[in-house]
Amino acid sequence: MGEMTERWEERKLQAWNRMWEDLHIGYLDEDILDVLVEIFLRPGLYPKSSCSGRITVIDSEYPWAKEDTMTIFKKHAPVTVEEVDAVARKPFAHRLWLSAQGPIYHVYAQDVDAASELLAAAREAGFKHSGVMVLGSMPLVELRTGIRGDLLLATRRHRILDGDALREAVAVVNDILAQAKERNRRLLAALRRRRPPRLWGPAVEKARELGIL
Amino acid sequence: MGEMTERWEERKLQAWNRMWEDLHIGYLDEDILDVLVEIFLRPGLYPKSSCSGRITVIDSEYPWAKEDTMTIFKKHAPVTVEEVDAVARKPFAHRLWLSAQGPIYHVYAQDVDAASELLAAAREAGFKHSGVMVLGSMPLVELRTGIRGDLLLATRRHRILDGDALREAVAVVNDILAQAKERNRRLLAALRRRRPPRLWGPAVEKARELGIL
Numbered sequence: 001m002g003e004m005t006e007r008w009e010e011r012k013l014q015a016w017n018r019m020w021e022d023l024h025i026g027y028l029d030e031d032i033l034d035v036l037v038e039i040f041l042r043p044g045l046y047p048k049s050s051c052s053g054r055i056t057v058i059d060s061e062y063p064w065a066k067e068d069t070m071t072i073f074k075k076h077a078p079v080t081v082e083e084v085d086a087v088a089r090k091p092f093a094h095r096l097w098l099s100a101q102g103p104i105y106h107v108y109a110q111d112v113d114a115a116s117e118l119l120a121a122a123r124e125a126g127f128k129h130s131g132v133m134v135l136g137s138m139p140l141v142e143l144r145t146g147i148r149g150d151l152l153l154a155t156r157r158h159r160i161l162d163g164d165a166l167r168e169a170v171a172v173v174n175d176i177l178a179q180a181k182e183r184n185r186r187l188l189a190a191l192r193r194r195r196p197p198r199l200w201g202p203a204v205e206k207a208r209e210l211g212i213l
Numbered sequence: 214m215g216e217m218t219e220r221w222e223e224r225k226l227q228a229w230n231r232m233w234e235d236l237h238i239g240y241l242d243e244d245i246l247d248v249l250v251e252i253f254l255r256p257g258l259y260p261k262s263s264c265s266g267r268i269t270v271i272d273s274e275y276p277w278a279k280e281d282t283m284t285i286f287k288k289h290a291p292v293t294v295e296e297v298d299a300v301a302r303k304p305f306a307h308r309l310w311l312s313a314q315g316p317i318y319h320v321y322a323q324d325v326d327a328a329s330e331l332l333a334a335a336r337e338a339g340f341k342h343s344g345v346m347v348l349g350s351m352p353l354v355e356l357r358t359g360i361r362g363d364l365l366l367a368t369r370r371h372r373i374l375d376g377d378a379l380r381e382a383v384a385v386v387n388d389i390l391a392q393a394k395e396r397n398r399r400l401l402a403a404l405r406r407r408r409p410p411r412l413w414g415p416a417v418e419k420a421r422e423l424g425i426l
Contacts, residue, residue: 064359131344135329146277151365155381165373
């Protein structure tokens with residue numbers, strides 16, 4: 001086993017152990033555990049910092065939050081009118097955005113071939129904004145859909161979404177979130193169809209437990 | 214000159230001629246002509262289907278329009294309350310979204326090194342969702358920012374943005390568009406800082422005319 005391969009295995013095993021720790025602590029977005037394990041099954045890939053899709057309320061001039069501090073509400077499941085209304089009634093500094101975001105996966109690849117194979121599956125599953133973000137000895141692949149919606153909830157002068165409009169808006173972001181979650185199912189299916197003959201040992205047992213193998 | 218290089222030169226020249234045709238017809242988004250010429254100056258890159266940022270109104274269940282037919286209004290410059298209001302008063306089929314989108318560039322690279330160099334400049338300029346979309350003999354690079362905003366303008370049951378709320382919303386999308394346009398300036402500056410010693414002949418004269426060389 002060459003030095004590069006050894007280093008790859010070491011990092012992959014670290015990421016694998018970290019995932020189970022995160023699950024234990026409650027950090028991990030459990031909705032995509034099966035997708036993450038399916039990615040781990042490939043010897044040449046491992047995922048990092050992934051999200052299955054979420055609804056947030058952001059206090060920011062613009063709907064792209066630069067810091068976590070701007071995200072004043074976050075949920076990986078459907079929201080209620082009451083939840084959003086409660087957040088909107090608190091004081092805020094800039095503008096409030098009610099956002100729904102599609103899934104994002106960051107995956108390290110051992111080489112360009114492994115990255116290409118993943119991109120092909122991603123495209124099949126409707127992750128149309130996917131690409132290799134960092135080239136080099138360990139390409140970093142981002143899988144991303146076009147799924148999103150950033151609804152202006154309030155400015156400091158004016159509460160934009162209230163009453164009927166808020167009810168409609170909450171239905172819309174929940175609907176977008178459902179689309180997002182479904183895309184994860186499509187990714188899982190596309191990856192399973194392209195499963196390689198040789199699998200990564202440590203993930204095999206867990207994949208059986210999850211019923212994907 | 215090898216066959217691969219010859220084919221690259223031929224395609225690049227085609228794209229170059231096409232750009233000036235598009236400009237003549239009025240298809241080209243003139244705001245980014247200097248950025249496009251700056252990309253053409255590199256022997257190993259040429260841009261295709263790029264957009265400097267725009268404001269649209271989309272008639273669709275979701276703010277990501279799959280077909281051009283869903284885009285019922287499009288402008289690469291600030292919009293007025295009256296323009297948006299007029300669009301919102303016409304009948305529509307699904308939901309109306311008032312969207313602002315950041316710049317997008319699609320650039321072909323002659324090889325992985327040329328793609329990497331472009332990605333480095335893009336990251337410097339705040340195009341943080343950039344990546345190589347298609348690997349292979351002619352990598353396709355997408356440069357993309359996180360700049361966006363999709364405001365729910367109306368559902369079939371309810372006009373969400375009207376009166377004061379619409380005035381606020383128009384100010385916000387114009388503000389987002391200004392951010393988008395500024396990012397093009399940053400990209401131009403980042404590319405100029407990283408200009409290679411050898412330039413692509415046909416673009417040199419045009420670059421001088423545009424004052425970027």
